Amino acid sequence: MAGTDRHDAPVELDGSEGEGGGQILRSALSLSLITGRPFHMRNVRANRQPPGLRPQHLACVRGAEAISGGRSEGAAVGASELRFEPGPVRPGDYVLEVGTAGSTPLLFQCLFYPLALAGGGSLTLRGGTHLPHSPSYHYVVGVWLPVVKAYGLNAALRLVHAGFYPQGAGEFIAEVEPVRDPPDRVDLPSRGTLRDIAVGSFVGGLPFGIAERQSKAAVAALRERGIYSHAENRPLPVTHSVGTVTFIMAQFENTIAGFTSLGKRGLPAEDVGREAAEEVARFMESGGALDEHLGDQILLPAALLAAGKLGASSPGTTRYTTARVTDHLTTHAWLIERFLPVRVTVEPGGAVEVAPA
Structure with a gap:
């Protein structure tokens, strides 16, 4: 099912479009593997400092090559232009290194959808596994995974070692299942109603x-905001990486939302906890069914x-509301x-509505 929509000409992409970050490259790789369509991207990560490919983005290119036998041109740290031609995605067992503080969840x-x-x-x-500007491992397991299950997609995840910035050195294993019967909508x-x-x-x-x-x-x-909660404190297995994280999961009648705050040197532990709580409060003041990150991340399974x-699915539509319309969301849609x-x-x-064209 992956890699079947062959087109001779590559999809031409401008990496400076919208938010102009690494998300454009990662999603382009995923969609290229799924459809079999090659792409040519100019201005890779043009809106980031430094621009161009960084090691963590190069790891995504190498991962896409590994699971498909695909080929790339221009895949080097600092490159602003990339060509990628996918091969057929092969089921199998893969071991991939993102390097130091590159994001394994991203x-x-x-690679999840193509596989x-x-x-x-x-x-x-x-x-x-727990880095700034990236979904945390706990967010992927607690929030993202239950939502993609609604689309007939699933995986079993196991954290071996947590990896914090800047050392990284984390590891998790994902057993990705084949697609099951999708929903009609x-x-x-x-x-x-808030349940927990x-x-x-x-x-x-x-x-x-x-x-x-x-x-x-x-x-x-x-509690100061009238929101009652319960807490669990746990150690995480690590090698030579050290760090802390507060992850708050809100279970509603229809949806789940998650909020992550990471510790860093010089930041009091109390501030880490309060930061996550403040994100919950901001979400509660919004009218969105999904938090802004999930509102972006659900677009790809909805489009599939x-x-x-x-x-086969009819009508195959997805409709939802998000807490905030972000540049990530609109760029992803484009x-x-x-x-x-x-x-x-x-x-x-x-x-937001995602429907057949």
């Missing part, structure tokens, strides 16, 4: 008291459903429409 999300569509397999990913117009708020406070290689301070501050900050890539016969409509107020 590499996983890049699932090809019949599944195993990904052992080594690098960072996915509708998430509202989040519904769980505060998870984690430390790796640092005193356990830090986790207790983080969670205590998070619970107190939520609309394009018939997950199997990119998806370049590869798949779908129409993505994003309203200024946060209503």
